[in-house]
Amino acid sequence: MNIFIDNKSGAPIYDQIYSQIKSQIISGALKEDEALPSIRNLAKDLKISVVTTKRAYDELEREGFIYTIAAKGCFVAPKNVELIREANLRKIEELMTEIGKLAAACGLSKQELIEMFEYISEEE
Missing domain, CATH: 1.10.10.10 (Winged helix-like DNA-binding domain superfamily/Winged helix DNA-binding domain)
Known part of the structure; x- marks a missing residue:
């Protein structure tokens, strides 16, 4: 560890x-x-x-x-799938909040963010 x-x-x-x-x-x-x-x-x-x-x-x-x-x-502890899912959802929410702040500072719209995400998702 x-x-x-x-x-x-x-x-x-x-x-x-x-x-x-x-x-x-x-x-x-x-x-x-x-x-x-x-x-x-x-x-x-x-x-x-x-x-x-x-x-x-x-x-x-x-x-x-x-x-x-x-x-x-x-x-x-044995993995509790729901517990892990909740932890991951909290982390995603925190990261999305940060992304929202950065996007606002850059003047990006929600649509531009969605398009960015879709583009990145397609690459993976």
Whole structure:
């Protein structure tokens, strides 16, 4: 598992950890029932507080991406297709909002955006 902390980013460290692990789970880079590093080991490797790492893991568990077994550690939860779909839909909405802002700044119409998307989709 690769986690990169960007100290120049405005995002909190726990959120960077949470987002990267979640992305790796959704993409399949982290497999179902795969053990995650212990909270202490990850904190040590990243040179951050255990509290920060625990907060990221707690958020992942709360959203159903990981589960914890006492005295064993944290593991990737079985994929919930609907949960992953919802996560992807939220990301698409965020990206579309950003696209809308960029389009407005460039003076692009909705129709021009649709045509752009159709053109890009045809290339793939």
